[in-house]
Amino acid sequence: MSQRQIPEASVARLPLYLRALIDRAEAGVESMSSGELAAAAGVNSAKIRKDLSYLGSYGTRGVGYDVEYLIAQISRELGLTQDWSTVLVGAGNLGQALANYGGFADRGFRIAAILDADPAKVGMTVAGVEVFHQDQAERIIREEDVAIAILAVPGDAAQEVADRLVEAGVTSILNFAPAVIQVPEGVSLRKVDLSIELQILAYYEQRRLVSDDLANGAVRRHLDGLPD
């Protein structure tokens, strides 16, 4: 199988495999089995094989996968053989941290400009990138051929900013703002919500506490010789 429409869940894992592969390649590893890759990526091996089968038959039976070759195939599939221009919108705390985060540039995502609504921030340089006023969005997106925007604005500004970005030609948005935003059909949207992740953890944390209590209760009953 070599032709298309990779399941979304599978696409979302490919970058993980890619990172594991690059990591092992740098350590000099030339070949990996699905089991080794699974361990490095934190998933199980059946999933690895199934996911990779959507890309094609790039493994060798009885042997495994050639690391460099697989890196090339996944990179191509993910569209990482080209560089992408992005704009980062929002030069506050989070925006600045994102600008300083090296992981974007490493993977071919160039921040062409940082945009902010606050005139006081305009002209600053963050991680070597100039901050422009949001009014310049249309021009910069056009001139720099920006397809992807990273949104790090306050929640209540997010929808409005997203609308303008889409209007200006952006077709993918990575939203860090703590707000639900709507985008038109045909525009991709992913969100990263810092506090939501913590809240999910709190749920499981609480369950752990509750079941500990129950277990303690059970132990106590047992020690007391009472029926369960």
Add this chain to the structure above:
Amino acid sequence: MSQRQIPEASVARLPLYLRALIDRAEAGVESMSSGELAAAAGVNSAKIRKDLSYLGSYGTRGVGYDVEYLIAQISRELGLTQDWSTVLVGAGNLGQALANYGGFADRGFRIAAILDADPAKVGMTVAGVEVFHQDQAERIIREEDVAIAILAVPGDAAQEVADRLVEAGVTSILNFAPAVIQVPEGVSLRKVDLSIELQILAYYEQRRLVSDDLANGAVRRHLDGLPD
């Protein structure tokens, strides 16, 4: 239905509903239908009703859900009626941005301490929280009864730091480090990976470009009177 084991996918959406509800409550809204809540949270209404049904029957047929009451129920379910102490590990760019991010404290997640391996950072105060040396982890986690750790260290340090945190008693980790980490059974782990999200977007962005090309090709063939 009121008794337990809410599907994971559903748990992951509850914080989203909660935020939408709080937002509307602040705007003075007292009641919402599943359709209204769906619009505010960016999902469909069947999902809302199904998800909420796992918590219990808290709506009123023909009317909708009482906003305040539902906020209370979801908060209780998620374990947000209590405050949680956390430690933030890593006082670099990202760590500082996270410390400055108000969204944690707002939702009852108190950062008890920031930990860093770099002695030069020890003693600093970030967002009103003191930075301690990582050697203090065990003491702080014990004294402050910390169950949740936020990991914002370099990728190559992540596993080692996670091991120490678990050893010290942490039972939930939110990992921002760009690395796969393993935790023992019984410890919760969620990860937020900034560059992986961009890579996922790149995949769909590329497909858009490719299909545009194909469409242009089709148009060209059509205009040229050639067969498809």
Add this chain to the structure above:
DNA sequence: CCGTGTGAAATTATTCACAGCC
């Protein structure tokens, strides 16, 4: 032999559609 690639089975998640109640 060993590990991939993949149908088939099992599980999980989403959506439908409507009875039931306010």
Add this chain to the structure above:
DNA sequence: GGCTGTGAATAATTTCACACGG
């Protein structure tokens, strides 16, 4: 009449298990 709550239907995802090829 309108909206919830929920079984039943559908879709997506994960896992199993093994034939196949190097």
